[in-house]
Amino acid sequence: MHVEAKPASAKSTATGFSILIVDDEDATRELCRDIASEMGLEVHTASTTNEALELLEQSPVDIVVTDLKVPQLGGLELLKRISAGQPNTSVMVLTQYGTIETAVTATRLGARDYVTKPFHVEELRAKIERLIQSVELDHENRVLREQLRTRPGFGGLIGVSAKMQRLYKMIEKVSQHNYPVLILGESGTGKELVARSIHFMGVRQKKPFVPVDCSGLVPTLIESELFGYVKGAFTGAQHARAGLLETGNGGTVFLDEIGDLPVDLQAKLLRALQEREVRPVGATDRVRIDIRIIAATNRDLESAIRTGGFRQDLYFRLNVVQLKLPPLRERKSDIPLLVNSFLEKFSDPQRPIRTISEDAMRRLMLYDWPGNVRELENAVERAVALGSGPILHMGDLPSNLQQGGSDRSLDSDELTTLEEMERRAILRALRETNGDKLAAARLLGIGKTTLYRKLKQYGAEGAPN
Numbered sequence: 304m305h306v307e308a309k310p311a312s313a314k315s316t317a318t319g320f321s322i323l324i325v326d327d328e329d330a331t332r333e334l335c336r337d338i339a340s341e342m343g344l345e346v347h348t349a350s351t352t353n354e355a356l357e358l359l360e361q362s363p364v365d366i367v368v369t370d371l372k373v374p375q376l377g378g379l380e381l382l383k384r385i386s387a388g389q390p391n392t393s394v395m396v397l398t399q400y401g402t403i404e405t406a407v408t409a410t411r412l413g414a415r416d417y418v419t420k421p422f423h424v425e426e427l428r429a430k431i432e433r434l435i436q437s438v439e440l441d442h443e444n445r446v447l448r449e450q451l452r453t454r455p456g457f458g459g460l461i462g463v464s465a466k467m468q469r470l471y472k473m474i475e476k477v478s479q480h481n482y483p484v485l486i487l488g489e490s491g492t493g494k495e496l497v498a499r500s501i502h503f504m505g506v507r508q509k510k511p512f513v514p515v516d517c518s519g520l521v522p523t524l525i526e527s528e529l530f531g532y533v534k535g536a537f538t539g540a541q542h543a544r545a546g547l548l549e550t551g552n553g554g555t556v557f558l559d560e561i562g563d564l565p566v567d568l569q570a571k572l573l574r575a576l577q578e579r580e581v582r583p584v585g586a587t588d589r590v591r592i593d594i595r596i597i598a599a600t601n602r603d604l605e606s607a608i609r610t611g612g613f614r615q616d617l618y619f620r621l622n623v624v625q626l627k628l629p630p631l632r633e634r635k636s637d638i639p640l641l642v643n644s645f646l647e648k649f650s651d652p653q654r655p656i657r658t659i660s661e662d663a664m665r666r667l668m669l670y671d672w673p674g675n676v677r678e679l680e681n682a683v684e685r686a687v688a689l690g691s692g693p694i695l696h697m698g699d700l701p702s703n704l705q706q707g708g709s710d711r712s713l714d715s716d717e718l719t720t721l722e723e724m725e726r727r728a729i730l731r732a733l734r735e736t737n738g739d740k741l742a743a744a745r746l747l748g749i750g751k752t753t754l755y756r757k758l759k760q761y762g763a764e765g766a767p768n
Contacts, residue, residue, distance in 0.1 A: 320435055321345040321362075325355045325369035325381065326397065331420070335368055338428055344435075352376035356384065363389050365438045366431070370397040371405055379409060386413040393434050397422075413654070415693060437658065437694065439752070460496050461644050462637035466629040470497070477624050478505035483576075485621045486599040488628030491677030494599035495559060497626060502555040507595055510554030515547050518563035525568050527584045530575070536585025548581050548592055555595045561621065562602030562613060573617045596621065631672040631679060636732050638667055641676060645683035646695075657687060659695045661753065666697060666704055668728065726761040729754065 322344045324335040332348050339346045347364060349355040352375045355367070367385060371378035382394050395416045398406045406417035415437060416430050460467070460474075477484055478501045486494045495514060502512045520528055527536070531546030548556055558564075564572065575581045576596060580589040598621045607613035631638070642659060650657050659667075663686075672678055682701050690699040697705060729743070736742035744754040 320366065320438060321347065321364040322366040322368065322431070323347040323349065323355060323358060323364045325349045325352065325367065325373050325378070327351065327370070327372075327374050331370070331397070334424070335427065338424060339368075339431060342428065342431060342435075344431075350374070352378075352381045355381060359385065359389060359392075364392060366434050367392055367394045368397065368431070369394065371409065372399070379405075379412065382409055382412050382414055393438050395430060395434060410692070413693070436661075436752075460493060460500055461640050462634060463640065464629075464634040464636050466634050467637060470626065470628065473624075473626055474500050474504065477501055477626070481506070481595050482623040483596045483598070483621050484624045484626060486597065486626045486628065488599070488601060489630050489675055490601045491675035492628040492630060493676050494601075494628060495557065497628065498555070498557040498559075498597045498599060501597060502557075502595075505555075505595075507554050511551050512555050512557065513547055513551035514557045514559060516559050518560040522565065525565065526571065529568070529572065530581045530583050531590075532584035533586045536583070540585070543583070546581060546583060548575060548594060549583075549590055551594045552592055553594070555597055558596065558598040558621075560600055560602075561598040562600035562604055562607060566612070566614065569614045569617045573614065573620055576620055631675045635668055635728065638679065639664065641679055642667060642683055645680050646687065649684045649687040657690065657693055657695055659686075660697070663695055663697045663700055666700060670704055726757075729757055729761070 320343075322339045324332055324339065324346065325348075326332045326335065327350045329350075332350065336346050336348055344366075345364075347358055347362075349358055350373075352373055355369070355373075358364075359367075367381075369378045369381055373381065376384075378396055382396065385392050385394055390413075393415045394409075394413065395418065396406060396409045396414050397418050397420055398409075399420050406414075406419070409417060415434055418427055418430055460471070474497065484498075484501060486497050488494050498514075499512060502508060515529070517525075527540075527544075527546070529546050529548055531544050531549055532540050533543045534540060558572075575592070578589075579593065580591050582589045602613075604613050604618055604622075608615045608618060642664065646657055646659065667679070667682070674681075682704060685701055686695045686699040690696070732743035733740065740754055740758075741751050744751045
């Protein structure tokens with residue numbers, strides 16, 4: 304077994320990473336060691352699988368490059384054991400010319416890449432560099448996921464942009480009171496997540512949270528759904544049933560898409576909220592209710608009031624505190640966080656969580672997202688379902704994203720503005736992270752070395768640290 308520290312003078316993006324070369328051919332092992340050492344990697348070598356496993360048990364590494372015909376267990380078995388015991392280690396296999404099928408099998412077992420012997424020095428160096436970028440991205444993704452897991456009490460809301468930070472503060476304030484809240488926002492922005500956050504952070508968190516989709520209620524049954532009914536109230540009412548408002552007693556009722564509620568039901572809802580009681584359909588007595596109301600809509604209620612589509616008195620009743628959710632196109636720095644969350648959600652639990660290429664992430668950052676977070680989630684789910692490798696590429700994205708779709712930033716008469724758009728996104732990320740370049744790189748979904756290169760490219764090295 305051989306261990307060689309990286310040269311002190313090495314200047315490479317590989318500095319700080321370690322690699323294990325496993326091959327029984329002295330010449331190949333030494334050549335790989337020299338290449339990796341020149342790149343600034345901390346290099347370990349082994350000539351058998353047992354030596355490799357012993358070394359990995361003592362000191363895990365970032366990258367393993369192994370021959371498939373290495374003595375004792377063989378390269379495929381070594382790959383399986385690394386994937387099972389050290390899933391954060393990236394593996395590249397070396398295979399003889401004419402045995403590509405075996406290399407494909409290795410890829411399916413978790414290998415990130417393969418090189419066919421005999422190989423050119425530049426080919427191996429380029430593939431190791433790509434692995435380093437992948438390892439760096441994996442590390443940053445794990446950090447992001449840990450941030451998501453440890454962020455307290457926002458019930459699935461994801462984002463660190465200035466607009467989301469202001470929203471979090473408002474949620475914290477209103478959750479400690481019982482007055483009504485009206486949430487405004489485009490479809491897919493997460494209005495129900497905000498409502499749930501308010502409820503589960505508040506004083507009613509141990510009581511029911513009852514979501515009501517006003518747009519999904521059958522018009523002829525809305526009244527009985529909201530207020531309940533007694534036995535015999537109408538044909539088919541064989542048993543009494545409590546309404547949704549009564550079901551939420553003591554807790555929170557979330558009236559989603561309140562703008563779609565028929566005007567005649569709006570009057571009855573207003574009366575129930577003012578009097579704090581409901582009268583089930585067919586009943587003569589009223590039932591007292593104690594509920595907090597949170598309503599949400601993607602409609603312009605003030606315009607609906609002017610056209611007679613929404614009652615002004617109900618609007619005033621609901622609009623004690625108003626929260627407006629920003630569309631995703633106005634908080635694009637949150638896209639990498641969202642993507643990483645969705646990758647974790649949709650990845651196979653038996654396999655390492657997938658990552659996304661820089662080109663694909665750039666496309667996601669440029670797109671306007673008319674369907675907001677819901678559309679982004681669907682796009683990631685589709686990419687995970689159809690993608691074949693550990694890294695999702697541009698070709699795995701929905702066709703409208705591959706072609707630019709509705710992305711106004713990619714119009715042919717604005718080709719010269721893409722670099723400016725990227726430069727502005729980088730500078731904005733630096734402002735939002737108070738100059739922390741590592742945090743800014745995470746927000747943008749790129750490696751820190753890529754960020755430094757972009758800053759140099761745009762002449763912005765003097766951006767705040």
